[in-house]
Amino acid sequence: MAYGDFVCTSANDGTHYFRPVTARAHTFWQDKGFNKLVIDNNEDYYIVKSVDSQKICNEIRKNNMDFTS
Numbered sequence: 001m002a003y004g005d006f007v008c009t010s011a012n013d014g015t016h017y018f019r020p021v022t023a024r025a026h027t028f029w030q031d032k033g034f035n036k037l038v039i040d041n042n043e044d045y046y047i048v049k050s051v052d053s054q055k056i057c058n059e060i061r062k063n064n065m066d067f068t069s
Contacts, residue, residue: 004068006060008053009045016053017045025065032059 005025009017018034020026029035029046034056040047048056060067 005065006067007045007069008057008067010050010053011047014050015039015047016050016056017047018053018056019045021068028060028063028065 003021005020005022005028007017007019007021011017018029020029034046034048037048037052037056038046039049057067
Protein backbone atom coordinates (compact mmCIF):
# COMPACT_ATOMS: atom_id res chain seq x y z
CA MET A 1 0.00 0.00 0.00
CA ALA A 2 1.41 3.40 -1.02
CA TYR A 3 1.34 6.30 1.37
CA GLY A 4 1.56 9.96 0.51
CA ASP A 5 3.69 12.68 1.99
CA PHE A 6 0.97 15.27 2.60
CA VAL A 7 -2.69 15.51 3.49
CA CYS A 8 -4.46 18.42 1.79
CA THR A 9 -8.01 19.35 2.73
CA SER A 10 -10.21 22.15 1.45
CA ALA A 11 -12.20 23.88 4.15
CA ASN A 12 -14.57 25.44 1.56
CA ASP A 13 -13.94 28.85 3.11
CA GLY A 14 -11.16 30.05 0.84
CA THR A 15 -8.47 28.06 2.62
CA HIS A 16 -6.67 24.74 2.33
CA TYR A 17 -5.18 22.73 5.17
CA PHE A 18 -1.83 21.03 4.56
CA ARG A 19 -0.32 18.45 6.88
CA PRO A 20 3.11 16.96 6.17
CA VAL A 21 2.98 13.29 7.23
CA THR A 22 6.52 12.17 6.40
CA ALA A 23 9.89 13.46 7.55
CA ARG A 24 10.83 14.40 3.99
CA ALA A 25 7.58 16.34 3.67
CA HIS A 26 8.38 18.36 6.80
CA THR A 27 11.87 19.10 5.46
CA PHE A 28 10.50 19.97 2.01
CA TRP A 29 7.93 22.39 3.51
CA GLN A 30 10.65 24.21 5.46
CA ASP A 31 13.17 24.23 2.58
CA LYS A 32 10.63 25.70 0.15
CA GLY A 33 9.72 28.46 2.61
CA PHE A 34 6.01 27.67 2.50
CA ASN A 35 5.63 28.95 6.07
CA LYS A 36 5.50 32.45 4.59
CA LEU A 37 2.18 31.47 2.94
CA VAL A 38 0.64 30.16 6.17
CA ILE A 39 -2.16 32.41 7.45
CA ASP A 40 -2.95 30.28 10.49
CA ASN A 41 -2.16 26.87 11.88
CA ASN A 42 -3.45 24.42 14.40
CA GLU A 43 -1.91 21.41 16.06
CA ASP A 44 -1.82 19.32 12.88
CA TYR A 45 -2.29 21.57 9.84
CA TYR A 46 -0.79 24.57 8.08
CA ILE A 47 -3.64 26.75 6.82
CA VAL A 48 -3.06 28.65 3.57
CA LYS A 49 -5.25 30.69 1.24
CA SER A 50 -6.70 28.67 -1.60
CA VAL A 51 -5.02 30.95 -4.14
CA ASP A 52 -1.63 29.77 -2.82
CA SER A 53 -2.54 26.10 -2.60
CA GLN A 54 -2.15 25.44 -6.34
CA LYS A 55 1.49 26.59 -6.23
CA ILE A 56 2.15 24.39 -3.20
CA CYS A 57 0.46 21.35 -4.76
CA ASN A 58 2.39 21.80 -8.02
CA GLU A 59 5.70 21.99 -6.14
CA ILE A 60 4.83 18.88 -4.13
CA ARG A 61 4.08 16.88 -7.28
CA LYS A 62 7.10 18.30 -9.14
CA ASN A 63 9.32 16.94 -6.37
CA ASN A 64 7.91 13.40 -6.67
CA MET A 65 5.76 13.61 -3.57
CA ASP A 66 2.09 12.79 -3.32
CA PHE A 67 -1.00 13.13 -1.19
CA THR A 68 -2.83 10.73 1.08
CA SER A 69 -6.25 10.92 2.68
